[in-house]
Amino acid sequence: MDPQLLFALAFPLAAPFWALMILAPGWTVTRRVVASPLIAVPPALVYAVLVLPQFSTVFAAVASPELAGIAALLGTPLGAAAGWAHFIAFDLFVGRFIYLDSRERGVHPLVTAPVLVLTIMLAPLGLLAHLLLRAVLPRRRGTLDLSAAPAR
Known part of the structure; x- marks a missing residue:
């Protein structure tokens, strides 16, 4: 298939999941959809369609990685x-982790949303920001963590 077409498809396949996590984080549909790791499948399939027909070429470059070969x-x-489809699939998977972890820890969605936007744009920095917030914010009872509920 045409790499340009597949390049153009990768992010739109992930965008609805990002929109749910950022714009409707408390919606029951969002929680149900994002609970599945399968949300990363659409961009991963784009990656597979691109890589599998050229598997020997790609595998040769990554099996013994050298800067010149990867470049x-x-x-x-x-x-x-x-590469773009790879980024999109894994960024979404990392964003899913951030969303779920933030919900479990009771982090307010207005704190999580900018971290998710940063993750869309520069995923390793978004992950670092989340891990830093995770380290400094006190753990509160979140929507997924009922262990701190007082006994009645």
């Missing part, structure tokens, strides 16, 4: 589109 692979339309 050469990513410098092609196929490599760039595959």
